[in-house]
Amino acid sequence: MAREDFSDATYLLEVHHPMMAKAARPGQFVIVMSHEHGERIPLTIADYDREDGTITLVIQAVGKSTREMQQSCTVGTSLYGMVGPMGMPSPLGQASKVLCVGGGLGVAPIYPQARGFKENGAYVIAVIGFRTNSLVFWQEKFESCCDEVIVCTDDGSAGIEGRVTEGMKLAISRHADIDECVAIGPPVMMRGAAEVTRPYGIKTMVSLNPVMIDGTGMCGGCRVKVGDQVKFACVDGPDFDGHQVDFDDLMARLGRFSVEEKAAMKRWSESCRMAQQVPETGKPTE
Amino acid sequence: MARKKTIRTIPQERTPVAEQDPGERVKNFAEVSHGYSTEEALLESERCLMCPEQPCVAGCPVSVNIPDFIQRLSDKDYRGAYDVITATNLLPAVCGRVCPQETQCEGVCTVGDTLEPVAVGRLERFIGDMAITAGWASIPYIEPSPFRVGIVGAGPAGMACAADMAKAGCEVTVFEAFHESGGVLRYGIPDFRLPNEVIDAEMGNLEKLGVNFECNTLVGRLFTIEQMIDELGFDTVFIGTGAGYPSMLGVPGDSLNGVLSANELLTRCNLMHAKEFPDYDTPMPPAKRVAVVGAGNTAMDAMRVCLRLGADEVYCVYRRSRAEAPARAEEVHHAEQEGVRFKWLTNPVEVLDDGEGGVGGIRCVQMELGEPDDSGRRRPIPVAGSEHDIDIDLVVVAIGTNANPIIGQTSRLALNKWGYIETDEQLATSMPGVFAGGDIVTGAATVIEAMGAGRKAARRMKHYLGIHDVDTPYFVEGAETLFGIDLRERNFVRVRVPESSV
Numbered sequence: 001m002a003r004e005d006f007s008d009a010t011y012l013l014e015v016h017h018p019m020m021a022k023a024a025r026p027g028q029f030v031i032v033m034s035h036e037h038g039e040r041i042p043l044t045i046a047d048y049d050r051e052d053g054t055i056t057l058v059i060q061a062v063g064k065s066t067r068e069m070q071q072s073c074t075v076g077t078s079l080y081g082m083v084g085p086m087g088m089p090s091p092l093g094q095a096s097k098v099l100c101v102g103g104g105l106g107v108a109p110i111y112p113q114a115r116g117f118k119e120n121g122a123y124v125i126a127v128i129g130f131r132t133n134s135l136v137f138w139q140e141k142f143e144s145c146c147d148e149v150i151v152c153t154d155d156g157s158a159g160i161e162g163r164v165t166e167g168m169k170l171a172i173s174r175h176a177d178i179d180e181c182v183a184i185g186p187p188v189m190m191r192g193a194a195e196v197t198r199p200y201g202i203k204t205m206v207s208l209n210p211v212m213i214d215g216t217g218m219c220g221g222c223r224v225k226v227g228d229q230v231k232f233a234c235v236d237g238p239d240f241d242g243h244q245v246d247f248d249d250l251m252a253r254l255g256r257f258s259v260e261e262k263a264a265m266k267r268w269s270e271s272c273r274m275a276q277q278v279p280e281t282g283k284p285t286e
Numbered sequence: 287m288a289r290k291k292t293i294r295t296i297p298q299e300r301t302p303v304a305e306q307d308p309g310e311r312v313k314n315f316a317e318v319s320h321g322y323s324t325e326e327a328l329l330e331s332e333r334c335l336m337c338p339e340q341p342c343v344a345g346c347p348v349s350v351n352i353p354d355f356i357q358r359l360s361d362k363d364y365r366g367a368y369d370v371i372t373a374t375n376l377l378p379a380v381c382g383r384v385c386p387q388e389t390q391c392e393g394v395c396t397v398g399d400t401l402e403p404v405a406v407g408r409l410e411r412f413i414g415d416m417a418i419t420a421g422w423a424s425i426p427y428i429e430p431s432p433f434r435v436g437i438v439g440a441g442p443a444g445m446a447c448a449a450d451m452a453k454a455g456c457e458v459t460v461f462e463a464f465h466e467s468g469g470v471l472r473y474g475i476p477d478f479r480l481p482n483e484v485i486d487a488e489m490g491n492l493e494k495l496g497v498n499f500e501c502n503t504l505v506g507r508l509f510t511i512e513q514m515i516d517e518l519g520f521d522t523v524f525i526g527t528g529a530g531y532p533s534m535l536g537v538p539g540d541s542l543n544g545v546l547s548a549n550e551l552l553t554r555c556n557l558m559h560a561k562e563f564p565d566y567d568t569p570m571p572p573a574k575r576v577a578v579v580g581a582g583n584t585a586m587d588a589m590r591v592c593l594r595l596g597a598d599e600v601y602c603v604y605r606r607s608r609a610e611a612p613a614r615a616e617e618v619h620h621a622e623q624e625g626v627r628f629k630w631l632t633n634p635v636e637v638l639d640d641g642e643g644g645v646g647g648i649r650c651v652q653m654e655l656g657e658p659d660d661s662g663r664r665r666p667i668p669v670a671g672s673e674h675d676i677d678i679d680l681v682v683v684a685i686g687t688n689a690n691p692i693i694g695q696t697s698r699l700a701l702n703k704w705g706y707i708e709t710d711e712q713l714a715t716s717m718p719g720v721f722a723g724g725d726i727v728t729g730a731a732t733v734i735e736a737m738g739a740g741r742k743a744a745r746r747m748k749h750y751l752g753i754h755d756v757d758t759p760y761f762v763e764g765a766e767t768l769f770g771i772d773l774r775e776r777n778f779v780r781v782r783v784p785e786s787s788v
Contacts, residue, residue: 023508033465039567040465040558065567081465083502088695213558213568216463216504217690218473218530219550225541230534235691249541252643256543260569267564 002054003075006137009061010105012046013073018053020084026112027090027207027239030055031215033081034069041065042212044184044238045085046108055082058108064264086215087238090205092116095180097123099171099202100146101193103164103185104130107138109207110184115145123147125171125178129164129189133157165192178202183242187251194242206242208233211256225249291335293400300402301330308623312593315477315561318620319383327412331360333404335396342391342406347738348375348446352391352406359409368417371410372424375737376449377442377488379418380471382411383480385734386583386614418487423494431455433751436520438505438693441469442733443526443724445492446740447747451524452495454744454753459520460492461503464557469528470733473557474549476587478594479617506696515719522719522747525699525707526740529687529725535579539637544645546571548578548588548684555591573680575599577648579634580684581611583732586618588682589626600626601676605633605653605666631655631666635673637681647675687730704729713743714750721747 002014020030029044047056061067073079090113098117102110107128118124126142129152136158142149150167151159160166164185172178181204183193190206197204210222210233217235224233225246231237304320305311311318322330334356342352351370358367371378387393387407395403417423435451437444440462452458466472468485493499505511505527514520532547534540551571554560558568576592578585581604589600602621604611607630611618622628631653640646652672655664689705700708700716706729707722709715715722723739725731 019508028507037559037566081502083463083465083504083508085507086504087507213550213553214464214473216530216692218528218532219553220532220534220547221550223534223541230536230541232531235531235695253541253543255643256571257569259572260563264564264567264569 001073001075001077001079003073006058007135010135010137011059011061011070012108013057013059013069014054015057015079015082016053017055017082020055020082021048021050021053024048024055024085025089026092026116027109028085028087029209029215029238030057030082030084030086031212032057032069032079034065034072035080038068038080039065040213040215041069042086042209042215042234044109044207044209045112047112055084056108058105060105063261064268067265068268083215086234088236090116090182090207090239092120093180095120095122097125097175097178097180099125099127099168099178099181099197101127101164101168101181101183101185102129103183103189103193104135106183106185106189106207110182111138111141111145113182113184114142118145118147125175126150127152127164127167127171129153129167129185130158131155163192164189165196168193168196172196172200172202181205181242182207182239187247187254190242190245191247194245198243204242205239206245207238208240208245208250209238210250210253224253291332293335293397296333296335296397296401297329298401300333300405301326301408303405303408308620308625311478312590312624315594317481318478321415322408322412324412327359327409328362330405330409331356333397333401334360337396339396341394341396342404345391345394347390347734348741350374350391350410355413356404356406356409359413364413364416365422367413368422369424371413372417372491374741376424376446376491377414377737378410379414379484380480380488381734381737382407382409382414383484384471384475384732386732388615390734414484414488418484423491425491425494426453428453428496429455431751431753433457433521433753434519435459435747436461436514436518436523437526438511438523439463439469439526439528439724439726440467440499440501441526441528441724441736442471443528443736443740443743444469444524445489446737447524447526447721447723447744448497448740449492449495450741450744451747452492452497454748456521456751456753457498458496459498459500461505462499462501463504465501466557467499467501469526473553474584474587476552476556476591478590479587504692506692511693511697511699511717511720515717522721522750524740524743524747525693525715525720525722525726526724526736527690527693527726528736529689529706529730531688531690532683533686533688535634535637535681535683535685537634537636539639539645542637542639542645542681543643544571544573544640544679545637545681545683548580548584548682549687551588551591551682552584555595561591561595570595571680573597575601575678576680576682577601577603577634577676577678578682578684579603580686581606581608581613581618581628582684582686583613583617585682585684586613586621586626588684589621590624592680592682593624593626597680599678601678602626602628603632603634603648603650603676604628604630606663607631607655610663629676633666633668634681638675640679645679645681647677648681649673649675687725689726689729693726712746713739714746719750721750 355370392403559566653666659665724736
């Protein structure tokens with residue numbers, strides 16, 4: 001396992017799993033368990049390298065498990081379990097001009113999609129958004145595979161000022177012939193992105209990451225409303241038509257265990273303080 | 287045997303089994319039934335008439351030679367009894383606990399025509415438990431064969447198939463998507479009905495047969511069925527992935543946060559140990575008043591799990607009557623003892639919002655039974671104007687499952703219109719060398735039926751590979767002889783592969 005830290009809360013893990021690297025396609029995800037007592041955490045595949053046999057995950061330390069992993073997953077360690085690739089690969093169809101939108105952590109998983117579209121011969125415009133300049137990552141990776149890259153920051157410290165929706169509007173004003181848009185990020189951002197494209201009738205796919213356990217369609221915990229249907233994100237998705245997704249329902253369901261999550265986080269922070277463990281951050285290892 | 291037993295000479299009463307007191311056991315996850323003591327088992331074994339018809343053997347999906355094992359038990363040849371059972375069923379301690387015996391062996395028992403049937407399940411469990419304590423394992427001499435067999439899914443169907451193929455000398459690898467093997471035995475059936483130690487012990491016997499387990503492997507996505515045959519070098523593949531795509535209610539309020547499938551509840555509790563939260567990281571939805579919709583074994587498990595997790599009130603909401611409930615009689619009885627409140631002939635029409643995205647109650651309608659439907663059961667019909675609300679904060683949906691789509695999405699296998707894998711009578715799929723069985727073929731059924739399917743497929747797989755199968759001669763329905771060879775002769779072998787690679 002290799003690792004890179006993008007900020008205090010965001011880190012990248014490169015996990016060696018040659019078979020999975022061979023099978024992975026853009027849009028798919030994995031489920032990891034960091035230890036035997038751990039949760040099963042769904043994480044979108046941010047990149048894969050078939051030659052090196054690695055799967056790249058970009059993780060934001062938000063809850064107990066992801067923070068714990070931030071401490072425990074260092075170079076040379078291994079995960080208790082990682083299963084995947086799961087979900088339907090994104091259909092990188094016939095689109096000739098594509099807008100790839102990534103917000104925050106969603107910047108990572110949008111990358112293989114942008115690259116995939118490029119390989120299929122599309123003109124690819126990437127819009128990647130961050131809170132501030134210091135959080136920007138992978139800009140050069142996007143530049144190497146996209147025809148245009150628009151960076152947005154909330155405070156204007158890099159690229160244009162504003163959210164990704166501003167960048168999208170800019171791109172659409174420059175190109176009237178965009179025929180597909182893919183947006184990955186927090187639910188609010190994906191909803192915003194879908195609203196930008198809706199008046200133009202641009203097909204917009206979003207990647208959903210609801211609460212999951214097994215990731216194989218068995219528990220139904222990840223069900224989402226798309227149009228008038230109930231779908232399981234793990235096997236029917238995770239990509240869905242952004243104009244059809246019921247984002248209110250998604251966000252309500254994401255908050256399902258917020259009380260337990262907070263309690264677990266609090267308990268964990270206290271135990272860490274008691275053990276006098278200070279999280280190590282900002283130390284790139286690769 | 288000194289004298290022939292008759293229905294009048296055998297012990298008339300079925301030997302009762304000791305159980306944890308209902309008031310006590312709802313507070314723990316320890317096993318409900320203590321199982322027979324040696325004396326009790328010997329007493330009960332006296333009740334078998336050793337009738338020549340042996341209807342129980344035909345009633346068993348894996349054809350355990352029941353009178354034979356009971357005779358040996360009765361003779362205190364416990365090890366012999368164990369060997370008889372494990373000749374056809376590798377998991378006696380599991381099956382003795384979870385089989386619906388009342389519709390299988392015990393349902394057709396000759397003694398049962400007059401008295402209570404022989405408690406075959408409890409006797410099987412007694413032998414299974416004794417084997418675990420004593421560390422017995424039935425490992426026959428295995429003649430190696432040069433074949434590699436891939437099994438998809440480490441549940442009951444896959445394990446039964448794996449055992450038979452391993453005994454035939456094949457190199458068997460079982461792939462499992464979860465991080466632990468066992469399938470429904472592990473994630474579905476709770477500890478108080480089937481302790482994890484029992485699963486571990488009996489699964490351990492598979493490993494002793496040389497079966498390899500590869501967990502965290504999602505077949506279809508990590509590699510496809512086609513790749514298993516074409517690239518990974520498996521000579522034949524068995525698919526036993528289970529049904530597992532839960533049906534939801536399809537009524538308003540279905541996606542509220544307090545509505546979850548029984549699969550999710552049970553997986554959280556059993557596989558992910560949410561009952562030990564926060565020692566384990568996976569949480570459980572809080573529940574004080576629960577409605578479980580459905581009345582199958584899964585529903586009973588879900589109710590009893592909720593009680594043990596501290597729910598004050600648990601309702602069973604079922605649209606038909608008790609007589610139609612698909613659960614084992616014993617499970618309904620246990621649930622009742624533990625305080626589950628049954629709402630028979632009641633159907634949910636809406637899950638009510640508590641105003642914060644959670645469940646505030648469930649609106650139901652009273653049903654009455656009309657004419658029999660396709661399933662032969664009387665069709666429930668709503669009674670007009672009978673809507674009423676039940677005050678609850680969690681809804682667990684246990685109304686069955688649909689076909690899991692992953693194998694269908696990722697292979698060219700033919701599926702039927704419901705998405706289950708299409709097979710012939712002998713469980714061969716549309717793809718040469720690929721066989722399937724269990725819930726992914728039949729839809730949701732029982733552990734033992736899945737095991738029966740796994741064994742049936744194994745027989746066909748051996749024929750496909752040309753392995754000499756001494757247990758079951760190759761036999762084609764309607765064809766008495768082929769090229770002048772009597773197919774029932776036990777020396778008919780289709781293909782012999784050079785054994786140089788062994």
